[in-house]
Amino acid sequence: MTTALRAVLAFALLAGFYVLVGSVVAAAVFFDVLLLIDFHANGLRAAIVLTLAAAALVQALIMVSRRSGGEQPGVLVTREHEPALWRTVEDLAQRVRTAPPDEIRLVPEVNAAVSEETRFLGLVATRRRMYIGLPLLQTLTVDEMRAVLGHELGHYSGAHTRLGAPVYRGRVSLIATVHNLRRHPFIQRLFSLYAKLYLRVSQAVSRRQELEADEFAVVIAGRQAMAQALRKIHYTATAWEVYTDDYLSMTGAGGCRPVAVFGGFHSLLNDTARQAELAKLVERPVETSPYDSHPSLAERLAAIEALPEPEQVPDPRSALTLLQDANVAAHAIEQSMWSPQGLTTLRAVSWEELVSHGVYAARNAHALRDLALAGRRVVGANRPYLDAAFEAIARGRQAELEEGLREQGWTAPEPVLARVVARALEAVLIQHGQARWELSWSGPARLVYDDGEEVALAEYAAQVAADPAAVAGLREWLGDLGVRHDYVPPEAEQEQPQAAG
Known part of the structure; x- marks a missing residue:
């Protein structure tokens, strides 16, 4: 099944979800009206069950519709703040034939991502954002970072983000609906089965889109750079998990917070004994699921290896060289990690x-x-x-x-x-x-x-x-x-x- 066909099926299932909700609400209205015309005890029980279930469904949809995007994570960087980073992103956007993002935000995560605010089920784009994790800049080379950025821009070029926004919204609505029906087990079971089908289809679309975005990355930076970037991201994500669980989790103890979050992470990454431990951790087998949003690392590496290798001029410099001043950027991102109250009440030590x-x-x-x-x-x-x-x-x-x-x-x-x-x-x-x-x-x-x-x-x-x-x-x-x-x-x-x- 092609990606386009899966996407159409995902939208059809999303529409079917709202039809299913409408059917339950209509059935509740029908039995309520029937009771007014001809009262029966059996009809009363059915009316009560359906009315309560319909109320739970409507409440869940209202709650989801009122959710706002909230405050954006990380630190917004303008072209004046980070000219080299913006030039790189804009150059790569031209190469994949898409418009660059309207915002670039540096975030304290081992991740790079793009989002796109849309209207009319993704037909009209209103604002694009790119998120770049500082831990990636700490660990990748310029070549590898270009591959990662090319992958993310490939999501724009392939219109993945436009499709993703309504699909994600539907995913949130389904999960909220199933949760809100916990007092109505029979109807919850019905919606739960529907949700699983929707998730399997929509996540299959997401996995295919990741492979398509990898193709853009290889065109931009080559097979070796993209493959090495994926391996390093897997390693860095494992290290970041150890770091947050064993070190960052101590924040608040004694009324303190770390003065150098990314400095500590750099120290952990460069510790010889810790490197040996992390190398063992990343070799652990990873279970896959039809509900995964990304293909497995092995699947992505195999797909990359099958692609043609373009001619490239290597750039093995640290990706931190894309920033004007890495220390200033790190400090700003660290400040964004704490609430205003935390910044004033927790001592930086x-x-x-x-x-x-x-x-x-x-x-x-x-x-x-x-x-x-x-x-x-x-x-x-x-x-x-x-x-x-x-x-x-x-x-x-x-x-x-x-x-x-x-x-x-x-x-x-x-x-x-x-x-x-x-x-x-x-x-x-x-x-x-x-x-x-x-x-x-x-x-x-x-x-x-x-x-x-x-x-x-x-x-x-x-x-x-x-x-x-x-x-x-x-x-x-x-x-x-x-x-x-x-x-x-x-x-x-x-x-x-x-x-x-």
Whole structure:
């Protein structure tokens, strides 16, 4: 089936969706009118079910129709801001015989994309936008970036974006409709089946359009540049996922945000040990689905290899050379990543400081608080001081302490007390300036003493948790660190009951 035929079928299915909605609404009106003419109990049940379902359908469509595009992501760059980038895009647009975008926006994503606002089901275009991810500029060469930009402009040349806007709108409408019918399982099942058929057809169109856009990219930059760009994008996307999950996710800890988002990503990409890990990750098999919007990497590479190789003048420079000042651009994009409130309330700090706060918040803070609270409950103390937990252990009441921790959310098949004690003791060392979490781009942060020796408390904590006699030695060790017997963790202070007055 050709792409054009699939596109026509997708539009036909979209029209059929609205016909289906109209049929349900018409049936509801029919039974409501019938009840007014000749009342029957069976008719009443059918009228109620259909009327409620019709209301849910209409509500879903109204909600979708009222959704606006919202604020555009990233940073708008004009020809005055980035003349080299704009010249490149305009030159490539001429080569694929299409109009250039009206806007170029730099975004904090491993992606390049184009969009087109349209009217009358895509017949009239009103505004074109191109989105270019800074992580791509960090990792691709000029040749490879030209291939990527040529691919995106190929979507314009092939009128993919004009078809895509109404098709995407229909996809959103169908998904919202199915979700809104959750209280009407039979009708939801009907629309769900219809939605799956629509998605399979429309996504097949999208996959074919991606291959067509790859052909434009090869004409512009050659097979090698486009193939290498696709491999690098796959690698960079994997690296960005690791980066956001393990590092950027710490934003907010200690009221901080990273001062150099893309500087950190550059450090991770250039870490030798991390490169080996990422190389293994990108080799993992990727499952494909008929609902995927893009063909698999292997399919795209095979299709590219079958295309003729044009003559090209290589340009192996970093794609960052397309920007006037990469540091200025990176800073502007980083500013766009935070809300106005975040920019004013979160301190911009080094990655070393952010990791120190972030790992403590994720690993230690809750353990220290929860251990103190559980100890207060077991021994009946009036304050959540840390030594209450150790007193519970000294009395042989570890089971009660463990139960209290599980009630606070510490769940695992194995006993959690030793794990919580270890993390709480780490927190005590950090709170009293004896240790710190050390940033590593190779893997997880390390807790080290001032002399660089790694802190290892798991075995000792397990001994304390299992042996009440070990508590005396623990108390002596804490005293040598300057930890008071009545030490109340800062995280537990807010949990104290307020005095009446």
